[in-house]
Amino acid sequence: MEKGLEIIQYVLGLGPTVILPIAIFFIGLFFRVKPGRAFQSAITVGIGFVGINLVIGLLSENLGVASQQMVERFGLELTVIDAGWPSAAAAAWASPVAAILIPIIIAVNLFLIFIKFTKTLDIDIWNFHHFMGVGAVGYIVTGNIFWAIFVAVLMEVIVLKVADMFAPTIQEFYGLPGISLPTGATVSYGLIGVPIGWLISKIPGIKNIEISPETIQKRFGVFGEPMIMGLIIGIVIGLLAGYDVGSAFQLGISLGAVMLLMPRMVKILMEGLLPISEGARTYLQTRYKDREIYLGLDAALAIGHPANISVGLILVPITLFLAVIIPGNKVLPFGDLATIPFYTAYITASRKGNIFHSVIAGAIVISLGLLMATNFAPVHTEMMQGLDQFTKLGSDISSLDTGGASLKWLILKLSQLVAPLFN
Template identity: 30%
Template sequence: MDILQNVVNWLLSLGAAVFVPIIIIFAGLLVRMKVKDAISAGITLGVAFTGMSMLISFMTGAISPAAEAMLESTGISLPIVDGGWTTLSTISWSWPYAFLMFPLLIVVNIIMIVLKKTETFNADLWNVWGKIFTAVCVVAITDSVPLAFVVATIQIIFELKTADVHSHRIEELSGIPGVTCTHKMVFFGAILYPFDLLLRKIPAFNKDFDAEALKEKVGIFAENHVLGFILGCVFGIMAKWSPAEILTLGVQAATALTLFPVISKYFMQALSPISEAVSDFMNKRFEGRSLIVGLDWPFLGGSNEIWLAVIWSVPVTLLMSMILPGNEILPFAGIINIALAVPAYLVTKGNLPRMLILCTIGVPCFLWIGTAFAPFITDLANATGAVDLAAGQMISNSSIDGPVFTYGISQVFDVVNGNFIPVVVLVAWLAGYTMYYRELRREAKNAKEVAAAERA
């Protein structure tokens, strides 16, 4: 048992940029890719992950000081420290049974593939900590390890089924065939979807309007480098920085927005041969059946709409944190909120005006749930010793992935203590999820029928 734990911990300690490519190389060899092609695809994927991570870190490092300056100028004090996703991950991996989640994820995936309950092969094993965090929360409330693994299994199944129905829309948006997203951040689409349905009924918002359409409207001012420069300068001005600092931030933002689409091309270069090999392998053994590869979100990072929504959400989040009743978290580590922008992108199919509205609507969910989780996460941090906190200090995360689902499913057993809020939250999420799931399934079914008719 200790050997398995050590092996799993060592593999995961390599990080996504190394671990996921290793999984992809083994998957490629398993479906009979040439060794050189499998290794090339894996390394290219590692380059893409590393490049995207570097750009996000660069962008966060450029924007966060401006956001901090904006908040400091208001004189508002919020007591909960934003530790980002790394705080939750550190707490998760401190659980003694954490290493068992890794084989559980693989076994559940294999069983569902064999039983034809999913078409997704989940290669995003590095993000297994999200399931571990759910399990840790369940154990903290119920003191039942078996129940914790049951709930984690339910989350794994939801992730696979959600990845299945998203696959067509993701291929349509990304241009990468045979790939989907198994990250739980897409669960937030269930909350955004009902609002998007209402926005679609408004003629002004029910038109194709992505980043390309924006370029047609305003020309050079919508080019990545120019738009990034403008937005960066606006942030610098809002932070009351000097002219030199404002211009520097403008160039940094322009650099980030210019390079994101460049990096995304490497995801396509790496994943296209893998998806083709997986499809060929499955067609030879299971007539008419093909698997899709489930990955973390970064392969979608070439979409300008995502980054425009991310940048838009920064001042919105700061403003909301100051005026939102019930919020006590100071948003810093999670200020670049990918977990908000990606679901909005998928729900709207990249419709930029609706994305910005949905992101504005969605920000309070992240702040409220970050605040609600704070006492619980602080207790876990102190109990496990995973995070060093000063006496009386509280910590949480202002950008929890799939916040409504995570809070609802991990805290639902607190009903035995008279807390019915998680139950209400989970029911609301399930209602939105059912609606959204049905639309995605209809869309995928219609696409298959159209493709079949074209082949006939």
Template identity: 30%
Template sequence: MLAALQNFFNVFGATIVVPVMIFMVSLFLKVSPKRAFFSALRAGVGLTGFGWIISSFTPLVTKYIQQMVETAGLNLPIVDIGWQTGSLTAFSSSIGLSFFVFGLLIELVLFLVGITRVFVPSNLWNNFGYMIWGTMAYAATGNFALSFAFMVFVLLYSLIMSEVIADRWSDYYGVKNATINSIHNIETLIPALILDPLWNLLGVNKVKLNPESLKTKLGIFGEPMTLGFILGLVIGILGSLKDLASLDAWGGILGFAMSLAAVMTVFPLITGVFASAFGPLAEAVEKNKKQETETAETLADKKRWFIAVDDGVGFGEPATIIAGLILVPIMVFLALLLPGNRALPVVDLIAIPFMIEAMIAVSKGNILKAILNGIIWFSLGLYAASALGPIYTEAVQQYGSVLPQGVVLIMSFNLLAHPLTALVFFAWISGNPLLIGATVLVYLFFLFLLRTKRESIYSYLRKMADKNSGFEGSTEKIFIAED
């Protein structure tokens, strides 16, 4: 059975599997077959568009990042070759596929009994994020039961973060009753919550660094298209410092700048198509809310639930992609400067916009806050990736693909640069009952707070967001298309 599943995913991939899951979930939520079909089709079209853009753009940005690395004289042994290798490894291991089968049942049970108010099966593909952590645990310990339990635990605590950010993410990115839940992108909620009071104390919330203020202050230079071109120029020049006297170098720099301008322009359009796939699902969720009276509204808020959507929905939002791309060269320089760091982020640098969506949503599009949070959290993430690199490499060698020539140790910045998950991982693979028990107790404490104080948490997050000056949320609101 596991071999058949492995072959199925190898043959069809995300562009087929995700639409099929959306179609099935839509029918389950009593969406009409016609709307369910168009939702599935939009999801497939959106994912295909994402794939085309990212596969075309990644080699370009990787080229200039590698040149920046060579210019700076970096010598870091754990090389980032992208999350795709981790996905392949997750779906190639027996323990990963076991979670994909039984994890779906676990996710349904968790939702039906009310432990979580996030419906995860709608974003089933991103389960590979849990599966790769379990595969690493199994490679490190050889203990199947422990590794499977660890995957379930990572799912549990990630669902808390997913539900906490749900109201803010839904409001900011304009998708009703939706949230993100992939473990490799949701953890950035932690620094966003912890550090926000500090940034407000320092007055960062009053700094109007967001897409709308940039447009006002900079005119045409504040447009996402123009900013993409400027950022492309900066990254291209930094990656070509040794060849700036060459006409060919400037041809490459200007070509890269134009490519980034195109990404900034086209990605939001594809995002709109992909996000509209979840419109009927969100609408079906909305119909479950009773709003006849004030009492009914309160009851509805307590029972409100969310559809899990792919992080690609928010990737192309202006503040998200601008802050993410500014962090690209910053993280390369930090990799050079941080003492004891052994990890070199390369391919997954393009994934940083995915990774900061929680930060952007919490701060209501405050780009400066997102950059500051990213610098701190991703710096810690580099140390996490440094520690996890050898284990990740072993897992890939056992279950995944052959390593690139000349590369000894590998990592995925997107999958591994997560300090909290790394701490939980090492606690579990130690096999120490006290350490494992401590992680469980912490989870139970926060689950109790979420289940008893959810409305208060959402109210607090709204007040936090409103303290940021001059931005009313994403201008790239998602609409539900008529079919």
């Protein structure tokens, strides 16, 4: 048993570029896709995610340094470090409850499909860390393994149902037929951000302002191209960070490259998913003629859209500004700044790519997220104790991905409420 767990932990430690192709391959076989085709699809998906990760790495490395220098330049006093989603995910996978939750999460998903509660078959195994993370939080707060399992399953049930609700909007706007996005943080921000975006679209004066990649390109010609928008945004951020003109231009080129390359990486990934999606649709139609099943995948599929990534980049300096002016906030945004397009994916789709409305809604949601992440910091810091590199920082740790996600924060509050019952 111990050896088996070691093997599982080893495979999971290889990350989504290995886990997802393995999952895709076996899902393809299950849906009667020929082994050779399933293998080719799986490898293509893996390559697509490698490309996406390279572009995200380019974004994170360049944007992270610029953001940190911007913070230092303006002398910001923030005591909680935003360690970012990779650290939160690693801590979730390393938590005591992770091993037992893997089969439970899969079994619950299959059961919910069987009873027609959800249409989403969540094959994004790496992002199970969102469910495991709340399980770890529940265990830290109450010390009870059964409560930890309960809150992890509760999170899964809510995320799958919300992913179902938003799937038609996601499929239409991002051009992802048969796909839903059950990424925990994306759903959490969308739950608050989509209603806020709707309200913004009803405000007189503001509701008539339409700014989209298409309108920008139409009005500004070549300057409205996504890569040129990335260039301009990068230069502005670089200058705010105190870069010289040459270094600011280098940052602009990097962000322009992100705007150009990300949609192409997503396209490669979608080429790999297409045979699996077709196989699943054919298989399910023959057995459940009245059923529609969505393949649940990483919200990374949505960040390549010019409107969404524009919203995310614009929100970077806004997030830093909000961190300074919001009373009670102690979080220094850093690790998750490059992840903001994940948080705005539902919001941008619901506003049909209106960048203006999406940025306003995103700013409001992130403001709330900063306060939640501040409140979450003590438990988040305790969750990180299994990762040696973070115990040496000497400060509290949180993240927008976990601490600032509304569903995770609500489950923290629920766990703290019932904790006396377990003592």
